Amino acid sequence: MPAPEPDPAVLSRRILVRSPEIRIKGRNRGSFREALKRNIGRRLLPLGPGWKASSIGDRVWVEVPPGRERDLDDALDRISTVFGLQLALPAYLIPRRDGQNREVPAERTAQMALELACRLASREPPPPGGGFALRVRRRNKGFPIRSQRLAKEIGRAVLDRSPWERVDLSHPALTVFIEAHEEALYVWTRRIQGPGGLPVGSAARVVALLSGGFDSPVAAWMVAGRGCRVDFVHLTPGRADPDEPSAAKAIRLARSLSRFTGRSRLVLVPYTHFDLGLVGSRTGYEALLFRRFAFRVGQAVARRFGAGALVTGDSLSQVASQTLENLVTADHAVTLPVLRPLVGLDKAAIMRRAEGIGTWDISATPARDCCALITGAPRTRSRPRRVAEVEARLFPDPEDLIRESLAESLIGTVECGEAPDAFGPPRRFAPTPARAAP
Numbered sequence: 001m002p003a004p005e006p007d008p009a010v011l012s013r014r015i016l017v018r019s020p021e022i023r024i025k026g027r028n029r030g031s032f033r034e035a036l037k038r039n040i041g042r043r044l045l046p047l048g049p050g051w052k053a054s055s056i057g058d059r060v061w062v063e064v065p066p067g068r069e070r071d072l073d074d075a076l077d078r079i080s081t082v083f084g085l086q087l088a089l090p091a092y093l094i095p096r097r098d099g100q101n102r103e104v105p106a107e108r109t110a111q112m113a114l115e116l117a118c119r120l121a122s123r124e125p126p127p128p129g130g131g132f133a134l135r136v137r138r139r140n141k142g143f144p145i146r147s148q149r150l151a152k153e154i155g156r157a158v159l160d161r162s163p164w165e166r167v168d169l170s171h172p173a174l175t176v177f178i179e180a181h182e183e184a185l186y187v188w189t190r191r192i193q194g195p196g197g198l199p200v201g202s203a204a205r206v207v208a209l210l211s212g213g214f215d216s217p218v219a220a221w222m223v224a225g226r227g228c229r230v231d232f233v234h235l236t237p238g239r240a241d242p243d244e245p246s247a248a249k250a251i252r253l254a255r256s257l258s259r260f261t262g263r264s265r266l267v268l269v270p271y272t273h274f275d276l277g278l279v280g281s282r283t284g285y286e287a288l289l290f291r292r293f294a295f296r297v298g299q300a301v302a303r304r305f306g307a308g309a310l311v312t313g314d315s316l317s318q319v320a321s322q323t324l325e326n327l328v329t330a331d332h333a334v335t336l337p338v339l340r341p342l343v344g345l346d347k348a349a350i351m352r353r354a355e356g357i358g359t360w361d362i363s364a365t366p367a368r369d370c371c372a373l374i375t376g377a378p379r380t381r382s383r384p385r386r387v388a389e390v391e392a393r394l395f396p397d398p399e400d401l402i403r404e405s406l407a408e409s410l411i412g413t414v415e416c417g418e419a420p421d422a423f424g425p426p427r428r429f430a431p432t433p434a435r436a437a438p
Helices: 029-047 069-079 106-123 147-161 215-224 245-261 272-277 286-305 324-331 347-357 384-394 398-407
Strands: 012-018 052-056 059-063 087-095 132-138 174-180 184-188 205-209 229-236 263-270 410-415
Touching: 012 069, 012 184, 029 052, 029 059, 029 069, 069 087, 087 106, 106 147, 106 174, 106 184, 132 147, 147 174, 205 215, 205 286, 215 229, 215 245, 215 347, 229 245, 229 286, 245 263, 245 347, 245 410, 263 286, 263 398, 272 398, 286 324, 286 384, 286 398, 324 384
Parallel strands: 132 174, 205 229, 229 263
Antiparallel strands: 012 059, 012 087, 052 059, 087 184, 174 184, 263 410
């Protein structure tokens, strides 16, 4: 007796997760996998109970709660920004055991996969001249029907029972994927691209200096993709106020980035005291002095948060303050390492990346920044000793300058891109270090 035709609407659904970079890890692979599952779970929390990432061995998936298939696209959109996830595959599950834990005959399981593949192909009208392809793989070699035979039988059935009239293995308009695992056959037609990389939280914590431009958000995104937890520091031209245009722009950028970084803190630090110290000064080092001030602020915040490095959006020789000599002079202001993931990229490549991660439109919004501090002819070459002498004359007590600035700062939290109108709750930032950076 032939198996009843399955209805895709009532079959169980799973989102299979592919993470090739995690699979090549060694003995610590389990910790990366657990971090990935934890981050996926956090992204799915707003959808309510039942959405949970699970795993067996190296395989990770998300169980779609019964009756929640309508939220599948929302779930896919959310987890597509989770670092460590390369592909999300929304699949139908055909169990190899029934409700009484009895083995379902392989022929019946294959028949159900055939019926489902035909149903899915019928939902997709073929474009003129378009063909379809079947990709069948036995991940579990214990499945008794070989991949080639399964593909041949299902392919013939799709040609006979759907609008598709030809097979195209080179450039198919539709691809039906079937995989045999120990517990089930999985069938899917969609592949959702994720950012790849390593799960946030699998590496150290860093503090990213977040300007309102295109570069620094991309730099923060890149280090998050290597597993770092990222917090942000933004220097505001006036008092630290979430409604001030520069701060509001930084909040929007941090919130957008938190779709990838998860939970991040943003510290708004006014540079008013630094600005006052420059009054009447025209040395050509103003931009470099500001960078050294920003680095010191970032280092103080990093020590408060237990972060191990600073992150900037510097690209070598892109502007006067980013020549090699000036980068070295800026680094002399702090003892923490300064990471520059964009150092070898040109502006066009950075802006393409900003567009891809969704920060371009925000960065393009006009807002006042520190450019008013820069003279018409900034120096492109500097020596740390000479700049330190100028700095000592303008700011006799740099530590006091940092304390005064941080005393007027605000700190708030952004998380997973949620709460579009909330930054918060903002509170005063405590400038006293809680523990030293590692």
